[in-house]
Amino acid sequence: MTAETALRRTPLFDAHVRLGGQMVEFAGWHMPVQYQGRGLVAEHEATRTAVGLFDVSHMGEILIEGPGAAVEVNRLVSNDTSKLAEGDACYALLCHDDGGTVDDLYVYRLGAERFLVVVNASNADKDFAYMQKMARKPSLVHNRSDDFAQIAVQGPHATKLLQRVAPGEAIGLPRNKIRVHTFAGRDVLVATTGYTGEAGFELYCAPQSAEALWFALLDAGQDLGVSPVGLGARDTLRLEMGYPLYGHELDDQTSGYEARVGWAIKPKKEGGFVGGEALVRQQSDGLMRKLVGLELVDRGVARADYAVLHEGKLVGSVTSGTHSPTAKKPIALAWVPTGLAVNGTEVHVDVRGQPKRAVVVPFPFVTPGSLFPV
Amino acid sequence: MAIPAELRYTTDHEWARDEGDGTYSVGVTDFAQENLGGVVYVELSAEGTGLAAGGRFGTVESTKSVSEMYAPISGEVVAKNAALDGEPELVNSDPYGAGWMVKIRATASGEFAALMDAAAYEAHVAAGH
Numbered sequence: 261m262t263a264e265t266a267l268r269r270t271p272l273f274d275a276h277v278r279l280g281g282q283m284v285e286f287a288g289w290h291m292p293v294q295y296q297g298r299g300l301v302a303e304h305e306a307t308r309t310a311v312g313l314f315d316v317s318h319m320g321e322i323l324i325e326g327p328g329a330a331v332e333v334n335r336l337v338s339n340d341t342s343k344l345a346e347g348d349a350c351y352a353l354l355c356h357d358d359g360g361t362v363d364d365l366y367v368y369r370l371g372a373e374r375f376l377v378v379v380n381a382s383n384a385d386k387d388f389a390y391m392q393k394m395a396r397k398p399s400l401v402h403n404r405s406d407d408f409a410q411i412a413v414q415g416p417h418a419t420k421l422l423q424r425v426a427p428g429e430a431i432g433l434p435r436n437k438i439r440v441h442t443f444a445g446r447d448v449l450v451a452t453t454g455y456t457g458e459a460g461f462e463l464y465c466a467p468q469s470a471e472a473l474w475f476a477l478l479d480a481g482q483d484l485g486v487s488p489v490g491l492g493a494r495d496t497l498r499l500e501m502g503y504p505l506y507g508h509e510l511d512d513q514t515s516g517y518e519a520r521v522g523w524a525i526k527p528k529k530e531g532g533f534v535g536g537e538a539l540v541r542q543q544s545d546g547l548m549r550k551l552v553g554l555e556l557v558d559r560g561v562a563r564a565d566y567a568v569l570h571e572g573k574l575v576g577s578v579t580s581g582t583h584s585p586t587a588k589k590p591i592a593l594a595w596v597p598t599g600l601a602v603n604g605t606e607v608h609v610d611v612r613g614q615p616k617r618a619v620v621v622p623f624p625f626v627t628p629g630s631l632f633p634v
Numbered sequence: 635m636a637i638p639a640e641l642r643y644t645t646d647h648e649w650a651r652d653e654g655d656g657t658y659s660v661g662v663t664d665f666a667q668e669n670l671g672g673v674v675y676v677e678l679s680a681e682g683t684g685l686a687a688g689g690r691f692g693t694v695e696s697t698k699s700v701s702e703m704y705a706p707i708s709g710e711v712v713a714k715n716a717a718l719d720g721e722p723e724l725v726n727s728d729p730y731g732a733g734w735m736v737k738i739r740a741t742a743s744g745e746f747a748a749l750m751d752a753a754a755y756e757a758h759v760a761a762g763h
Contacts (some may be wrong), residue, residue, distance in 0.1 A: 301672035371727045492698045583674040
């Protein structure tokens with residue numbers, strides 16, 4: 261068996277091939293990076309100005325349910341999930357004892373003792389093993405990744421499109437809610453979450469329902485300018501918002517405070533959480549480095565792992581970079597020492613041997629094209 | 635996907651056109667531009683630069699990635715497409731025309747004829763390269 265055939269396929273693999281998806285390997289999966297005849301920039305712009313459809317079925321789904329699940333979830337993740345009512349969701353981190361990040365994830369409260377935790381595809385097995393290890397009741401934690409397909413519907417026309425496929429559903433919801441709806445006789449979880457900065461939905465459905473739902477959305481949205489969107493634009497969309505991508509802005513050695521998602525860390529919550537004490541210490545000791553936004557002044561594009569220089573000295577590195585399709589300029593996220601993490605600081609990025617001038621700027625880098633409530 | 639019959643091609647998806655005066659225009663193919671996605675910067679070797687066949691003559695930055703471009707034939711860069719400074723997207727919209735990149739005066743004979751013709755290049759692309 262070759263590496264190629266060992267890659268996993270989502271239930272939408274055939275749909276991508278039919279739509280001209282350029283399939284690449286990502287986290288062990290065959291995924292479309294962009295679609296022929298559209299391309300990254302057109303797909304990106306469709307999401308900011310109309311509506312984009314994303315296959316995110318590769319993501320992992322871990323269900324934590326049963327008596328004690330609410331306490332268990334709150335001990336495992338960094339945000340305060342005791343504040344979630346049924347049908348609420350929040351972003352959170354799964355942390356090592358030393359404060360490093362196992363993964364970043366979304367927690368959806370489906371019931372009093374029933375939580376859906378959605379994790380990165382590349383980390384799903386690691387996260388499940390870690391949760392089982394750290395949980396007081398490992399039997400509450402179930403890896404259900406194979407039971408879910410996921411389609412994200414994102415952009416200014418997302419609600420209009422969803423209404424056409426599932427009339428009367430999900431009107432007027434703010435960000436971070438989840439509801440059960442019925443589509444073609446089957447239950448679909450409709451969440452007002454996403455990774456683009458746009459208003460929209462993430463739809464969790466059974467794998468066998470995914471293709472019908474995908475094409476129903478695509479067919480119903482033709483006059484709205486709907487576009488399938490590959491991983492290429494998914495990355496540029498999240499980068500314009502400054503959202504971290506695990507493996508770039510977050511990893512086992514990096515804390516959420518460094519990556520500027522401290523708002524999702526609640527160390528004082530009742531009962532604490534795994535890694536919380538280390539994070540409090542890190543916070544009081546002061547951070548060595550921080551993630552900043554960079555805008556290149558010179559022509560060129562900063563890419564991941566390029567060196568960041570200050571007054572000729574190596575001080576950090578780029579974690580992600582692109583040419584922003586919305587702002588139409590080169591943007592990046594980068595590590596710099598805390599003392600340089602000040603807007604307006606001038607640095608250089610080593611672009612293949614050429615130092616290019618860049619300046620520290622706040623992020624998000626763009627204003628999204630749509631806002632909640634949907 | 636366009637593959638003009640009169641051009642010759644490399645395995646790296648560059649094309650070359652015989653201008654009939656000992657010079658050859660060079661660019662990237664329609665297949666290449668589609669895979670690159672939106673081109674945002676093109677850096678090209680300066681006029682007067684000597685290149686060996688397979689030597690790097692430029693870099694294309696797209697939103698998606700950065701790619702090096704390699705000379706199909708040996709020679710000297712005698713012209714570069716200055717229009718790409720202001721309109722790099724010409725590489726996407728007209729890869730065989732206004733999106734040309736450099737003109738090379740050949741210094742070795744037979745290299746152009748040894749490149750792939752349109753049929754061979756089409757087969758190369760179809761084979762998933």
